[in-house]
Amino acid sequence: MRLGRLLPCLLLTGIAFLTPAHASPAPLRIGAVFPWQSMGMPAQEEYRGVQIAANLVNAAGGIDGRRIVLVRREMDSPVQAMPAMQAFRAQGIAAVVGAFSSALSIPAGAAAGQEGLVYWEAGAEADRLTGQGYRTVFRVGASGANLGANSATFAATQLASRLHRPASALRVAVVNADDDYARSVADAALAVARRSGMHIVVHSVYSLYAPRWTPIMARLRRVHPDIIILASHVADGVAFRRAMLRAHVHTGALIGSTMAECGPDFGRMLGSEAIGVFASDRPSPMGGFNPLTLHGSGRALYERLVRAGGGMPSEEALSGFSAGWVLFHYVLPRARGLTPRAIAAAARSLNLAAGTLPNGAGVRFAADRAHLGQNTRATSVIWQWQAVRHSVVVWPAVYATGRIRFVPLAR
Numbered sequence: 176m177r178l179g180r181l182l183p184c185l186l187l188t189g190i191a192f193l194t195p196a197h198a199s200p201a202p203l204r205i206g207a208v209f210p211w212q213s214m215g216m217p218a219q220e221e222y223r224g225v226q227i228a229a230n231l232v233n234a235a236g237g238i239d240g241r242r243i244v245l246v247r248r249e250m251d252s253p254v255q256a257m258p259a260m261q262a263f264r265a266q267g268i269a270a271v272v273g274a275f276s277s278a279l280s281i282p283a284g285a286a287a288g289q290e291g292l293v294y295w296e297a298g299a300e301a302d303r304l305t306g307q308g309y310r311t312v313f314r315v316g317a318s319g320a321n322l323g324a325n326s327a328t329f330a331a332t333q334l335a336s337r338l339h340r341p342a343s344a345l346r347v348a349v350v351n352a353d354d355d356y357a358r359s360v361a362d363a364a365l366a367v368a369r370r371s372g373m374h375i376v377v378h379s380v381y382s383l384y385a386p387r388w389t390p391i392m393a394r395l396r397r398v399h400p401d402i403i404i405l406a407s408h409v410a411d412g413v414a415f416r417r418a419m420l421r422a423h424v425h426t427g428a429l430i431g432s433t434m435a436e437c438g439p440d441f442g443r444m445l446g447s448e449a450i451g452v453f454a455s456d457r458p459s460p461m462g463g464f465n466p467l468t469l470h471g472s473g474r475a476l477y478e479r480l481v482r483a484g485g486g487m488p489s490e491e492a493l494s495g496f497s498a499g500w501v502l503f504h505y506v507l508p509r510a511r512g513l514t515p516r517a518i519a520a521a522a523r524s525l526n527l528a529a530g531t532l533p534n535g536a537g538v539r540f541a542a543d544r545a546h547l548g549q550n551t552r553a554t555s556v557i558w559q560w561q562a563v564r565h566s567v568v569v570w571p572a573v574y575a576t577g578r579i580r581f582v583p584l585a586r
Contacts, residue, residue, distance in 0.1 A: 203241040203513065205229075205502075206263040206271035206292075208250040208283055217491045218275040221298045224495025225272050227483050232503040238513075243503055250274055256282035260290040269515045270295060270507075272499065275491075277301030277319075277356040284312040293518045297498040298491060300433065302359035305541070305549040311519045313540060315498040315532075317553040319359025319406075319432075320546075322455040325555045326360070326404045326430045327367035329455070329570055333557075337582040338401055338427045343372035348400035348426075350391060350415070352383040352407050360406035360432045360455075368404075376400050386411055388418035395419075401427040413444045420448060420586065427583040430557070433457060442564045449560040451581030458534045458556050458574060459490030465568075465576050470530050476500065477533035497532045501525070505538070527552070535574065 209222045229243040237243060246268060248259045256279070263271055270293035274280045280299035287294035288309025296304055296314035300322060305314050331342035338345070347368050351361035361378070368375060376398040379391045395403065403426050405415055412431055419429070431441075433456040442449045460466055466477050480488055480496050488496065502522075507513065510521035527538040529552055537552035557570040559579065567577030 200239070200241045202244040203238050203507070204244050204246050204266065204268050206259070206268045206273075207245045207247045208256075208259050208271060208273035208279070209247075209275050210251045210279060211247075211249060213251040214275060217489075220489045220491035221275050221495035223484070224480075224488065224492035224497070225297055225499035227480060227492070228496050228499030228503050231479060231483060231500075238503070238507045245272070250279055250283065253279060253282040256286040257289075259283070260286040260292055264290050264292060269293060269513055270502065270518055272297055272502065275299060277304065278354070280304050281307075281355060284309060288312055291515055293515045293522075295498060295502050298494045299356075300359065301355040302362075302546075302549075303355050305547055306545055308544055308547060310547065311515050313519075313522050313548040313550075315501050315536070315538065315550050315553065316494050316534075317433075317457050317555040318546075318549055319356055320363035321553055321555045322432050323360035323363030323365075323404070323406065324367045325557065326432070326453075326455040327364045327371065327373070329453070329557045330368070330402050330404070330428070330430065331371040331373065333570055333579060334402060334428050334582060337579065340401070345373040346376045346398065346401045347373045348377035348379070348395055348398065348403045349375065350377070350379045350381070350403065350405050350407075352386075352411055353380050354383050357383075357406035357408075357432075361404070364404045364406070381411070383408065383411060386414065388415065388422075392418055392422035392424055395424045395426075396422060399425075403429045405429060405431045407431065409438060409440050412441060416445060416448060416452065425584070425586070428453060429584060430455060439564070442560055442566060446563050450562065451584045452560050453569075454558045454566075456556055456558055457490060457494055458554055458568075460487045460493060465574060466533075468573050469533065469535060473530045473533050473535060480533055493534050497534050497536065500532065501527075501538055522548075529554075 210218045233242045272295045274283045277299040281304050284294045284304050293311045300319045302319050335342040349361050351357040377394050429452050431454040506521045510517040525538045529537040531537050536554040539551045541549045541551050556568045556574050558566045559569050560566045568574050569579045
């Protein structure tokens with residue numbers, strides 16, 4: 176055989192020899208924006224939960240054989256949202272998970288929506304994230320409205336009888352910081368309280384960065400509320416409670432919210448002064464709810480999370496894992512193509528019963544514009560501090576790890 180005829184054969188043989196018969200498909204890259212540095216451990220834990228969900232899906236073969244790879248970008252400021260989403264779109268990334276803080280998640284969701292990307296919230300609660308009208312923005316966990324509504328419902332159905340009066344006779348004060356998260360909680364609490372016939376005797380709003388407690392405490396002392404619902408963050412939540420005690424403001428119950436009163440910092444900073452305070456929150460295994468009450472897939476999935484994470488998950492890790500699992504295990508495999516539009520359509524088609532997820536939730540995303548992309552089957556609970564640095568879940572009963580105590584609030 177002449178060399179001219181042999182050379183193409185050798186080249187073709189070499190190419191065939193050098194090309195793997197079963198080359199691994201390219202990984203499926205998912206964007207991730209979190210404030211790892213500025214917000215520290217809680218944000219890192221939420222991301223860790225998302226990563227564990229990706230690892231479990233990868234161990235089962237990934238998405239049609241493609242491994243999920245999280246592409247990280249630090250996000251500490253709202254101004255970083257649009258550049259991050261533009262960079263992800265330039266890389267061919269269709270979906271982005273984030274961002275722990277409502278102050279970051281709202282601009283991240285808006286930027287992703289404008290760039291035509293799917294934005295998948297892993298934890299932040301402000302209503303405005305899913306109220307901006309973008310059809311590619313989703314949140315699996317509870318919203319501020321869920322937490323505020325839970326506070327007022329708890330007051331009407333559980334606290335009224337313990338205060339020896341009907342719900343329609345309860346006098347309620349609502350106090351909130353002037354940011355998106357706290358307004359979400361307060362607005363829902365006000366709406367549910369009014370529907371329940373309760374009397375709103377005070378609604379006070381304070382500056383998150385320069386709160387003036389003296390006039391607020393003076394108003395509270397004048398009206399003598401049976402229940403105070405507070406929507407705050409950690410530092411101002413602690414300061415509010417201390418201001419209450421200094422001003423000798425007495426009430427039947429103080430119900431806080433997930434950003435402060437149920438977190439370990441609140442109990443650590445206040446010690447015995449936290450005892451008796453309630454908080455509306457997402458479920459958390461760290462004293463937060465009893466995983467033994469889970470059933471079916473939720474119980475089995477919780478046990479997988481514990482094994483994969485090397486122990487009981489934090490509240491943030493549970494939230495991140497639950498959100499990540501819905502995206503990686505349910506949405507992406509059923510999407511008719513891995514485009515943002517196809518992923519969003521697959522998400523909107525989900526109809527998962529309560530108890531499917533390891534935090535007890537199901538999944539059904541709202542389709543109305545005001546709540547577009549919010550999970551209508553998210554779960555929330557009521558905690559109570561009952562000893563120094565010790566809190567339990569007291570409601571709903573299915574998640575309870577203790578009973579309601581200290582009503583009325585001793586001081």
